[in-house]
Amino acid sequence: MDFELKAAKAKWEREQKQRKEEAKAKLQREKKAKEEAARLREALETAQTQRRLQEAQAVAAEKLQEERDSFDGDGIRFNVVLQATQVAGDGDKIKLPPSAFEHLSSQGALEKGPMFFEIALNIESPTATASEEWPDAIDNKITHCGVLEFTAPEGFAELPPHVWSNAGLSDLPLKECPYVRIRYMRLPKCTFAKLQPDNSDFADVPNHKAVLETKLRQHATLSEGDFLVIQHEGVEYKMCVSDLKPSANVSVLETDMEVDVVSIPGMASHGRLSALELGKPQSGCVEEGSYVYYKFAVDVKVLEALNRGDMNLIVHLEINEDGKGSDADLYVAAHPVLFPSQHQHQWASHDLGSKIIHLTGREKPLSSGSYSIAVYGYRGRAMYKVWVQTQPTGPVTGQRVGLASREMEGGSALQPGFEVCENCRQVIPSRTAALHEAYCRRHNIVCTHPGCGVVLRQEEFKKHVHCSKCGQSLQQEELEKHLKVYHEPQVCRCGATLERDDMVKHQASNCPLRTIMCRFCGDMVQAGKEAENFRDRLRGLTQHESQCGSRTSPCEVCGRAIMLKEMDLHRAAAHDPNSREGMVKSSVDANVTGDTHLAKQTKFMNCPVCNLTFEGAAADTLMNAHLDDEHFLRTTHHPVEQGQGDQDMNAALSSSYKRSLSVACPICGLAVHSERDLSVHMDMVH
Structure with missing residues (x-):
């Protein structure tokens, strides 16, 4: 019995303990659930608060941005x-x-x-x-x-x-x-800009003002920190906008601004063009297919001596003979060409070995200023010396073989006691003619190529050849280079395929990608194709000049906005009294009928602007309406008043026309009312 009671008691105690543990676990779970619910509720409230704060910040930022945008x-x-x-x-x-x-x-x-x-x-x-x-x-x-x-x-x-x-x-x-x-x-207009090139090459550009004006004309704005990329003669120059006034972001439209170009501290003062002093050689080397550029200046005194023929300017290129067959070519060009090349130059030498170019003012006057030299690596790595010197001109000593006989043929007869050698065509004394001719025929040979006739020693004649394409006389070792340089077809950037001489002419006159100096902006730009406007083509304007000349500028006399390409015509027609007075008077007299009896009979009148004919009884009324509607003539009195007598009508016509015909055509002298009528007249008549 006691055993059963003890077992029942132990069971009851275990059950009580288990129920206590379960109750305790339940309380802990409920506590954790309440804590988790509170944490989630707090997190939700925090998230909602943050979201409301972000929304408020977004609304405030949007409102601030709207105010900023509006401002x-x-x-x-x-x-x-x-x-x-x-x-x-x-x-x-x-x-x-x-x-x-x-x-x-x-x-x-x-x-x-x-x-x-x-x-x-x-x-x-x-x-x-x-x-x-x-x-x-x-x-x-x-x-x-x-x-x-x-x-x-x-x-x-x-x-x-x-x-x-x-x-x-x-x-x-x-x-x-x-x-x-x-x-x-909205941006303020720029008054000052400071530009900083990223290297020293921009120092080579001779006219910074024209180049920068052309570049900035393509822009509406500038911002500090921006980089401008300027294309000039095929070379890119990168410049940083380091400072602007009156603001860090400005407009460059319709404004006058000061521009400073400053170099980076420690940057070299010269660019791709190395300066040459007259009489001082410089050494260098050039790789095959590459160019090395130099520049030299010609002052006014030297220029005057060159153009008078008292002095020659000589450019020397001495090739180092230890270059293992290397060779280089020499090109020279005057401003505005900065970088002469195979296709763009004024003087060139392609001889083998050392080269000399003579710059004289006999054929074409030279100009003062800068000249550029390009040394082009033709074959291998060439070591060279280049220099420029002046040399006084003097009487020519000696005489070329055959020259005297040609002068005699074109001039006076032979002097007594002299005769012409049948082989070399030299003038020699008669007493030594037989001896000279025997020696000459044994040692000298005359070239029989058409147009040549040069007399050479036998050993020299073996090296004497003529180009089969152009007939130029050459040495045997020069023929290969001559054929490659002058007669190998070359492809222009515009697609044309030509030989060298034709290519040089093409890129100087016809190539749409050639570089010209614009007569209106002064910059070196691509010419472009032919101008679309027929009158611009007659003026000789290129596509770029036609577009650039369409910009307006105020006339310094009357202040009117005139297109740059029409400025000369405007000055001659509107502000040159020597060309206007006679033109206006003769035009009025020619267009106003002076025979009153003929006017009574025919009522025949011509418009003084476009020469349109009006006939019949209402000719005066029709011409009044025509002048008002077509030519925008507005005067205090109509040029033709109805009901006037013929003599009074002609007097009124003459007086009114003399008051209103203010612009004369520079071609035919016809006087018209305005420059617009002058433009119409030139298009229709000329």
Whole structure:
């Protein structure tokens, strides 16, 4: 019995203990659940608070951005994200989609003048992977640009290379087109800019002002930190915009600005062109297919002596004979050509070994200023010395074989006691003629090639050859180089295939890719094709000059905005009294009928502007309407008043025409009312 009671008691104690443990575990679970619920509730409240804070910050940032956009845009807000694509082009003008034009025009942006935009890589890209793909783009670059047109596809912006690189897009490992943020801005006009070349090569450019004006004319804006890439005579010069005034981002449209070009401290003062002093040789070496450039200056005193024929300017190139068959060619050109080449030069020498070029003013007057020398490696690695010296001209000593006889043939007869050798055609004394002729026939040979006739020693004659294509006389060892240099077809950049001489002429006059000095901007630019305008072609303007000359400039006399290519015509027609008074008077007298009896009978009148004929009783009324409608003639009195007598009518015509015919055609002298009528007259008549 006691055993059963003890077993029951132990069982009851175990059950109580188990129930206590279960209750304790339940309490712990409930406590943990409450703690977890509290933690989750706190985390949720924290997340909601952070989200509300972020939303508030986003709203505040958006409001601040809108205020900033409105302030920067002078009341116009335009801030969009577009996918960027790179397109070819010069300058900083981008293409936007048509929707951008609608957005801007609806806010009156067109009335505020040229449009400028801030452009930068958009870090918060719609692809949501921009920060992963471009980890270094957090500190992205910002640049500014203008707009060329609104023809880009919707959702895209087309950027030229200048904007693409300065926005930092060229440094990205792009798998697809990046997204950029574009903001409309108003920019102040630039008054000062400091540019810093990345090397010393820009020192070679002779006319910095013209080159920079041509480059900046392609731009609408500048930003500090931007890099400008300037193309000049096929050479690229990279310049950093280091300082701008009055702001770090400025407009360069319709403004007068001061530009300073400063060099990097410690940079060499010369570029690719090494300076030569007269009479001082310089040594160097040139690899095959490469150029080494030099420059020298000709002052006014030396130039006058050269053009008078008192002095010659000689360029020497001495090739080191230890060069194991190496050879180099010599090219010389005057300004504005900076870097002479095989196809662009004024003087050249392709002789084997050392070379000499004589620059004289006999055939064509030389000009003062800089001259460039190019040493071209023709074969192997050539060691050389190059120098320039002046040499006074003097009487020629000695006489070339055969020269005297040709002079005698074209001049006076032989003097008594002299005769002409039948072999060498020299004039010799008669007493030694037999001895001379026997010796001459034994040792000298006359070249029988048409047009040559040179007399040479037998050993020299064996080396004497003529080119089978052009007939030039050469030494045997020079023939191979002559055929390669002069007669091997060469392909121009424009696609033309020509021999050397034709190629030089082609690139000097016909090639659309040739470099010319524009008569309007003064820069060395590509000529382009023929001008589209017929009158520009008659003026001899190239495609670039036709476009560049279409820019306007105020006339210094009357202040009117005149196209640069029409400025000479405007001055001659509107401001030259010597060419106007007689022209106007003769034109009026020729166009106004002076025979009153004939006017009574025929009522025949001609328009003094376009020479249109009016006949019949209403001829005066018709011509009045024609002058008003077609030629925009506005005077206090009509040129022809109805009801006047014939004599009074002619007097009124003459007086009114003399008041209104203010521009005379410089070709035929016809006087017209305005320069617009002059342009129409020249197109129709001349």
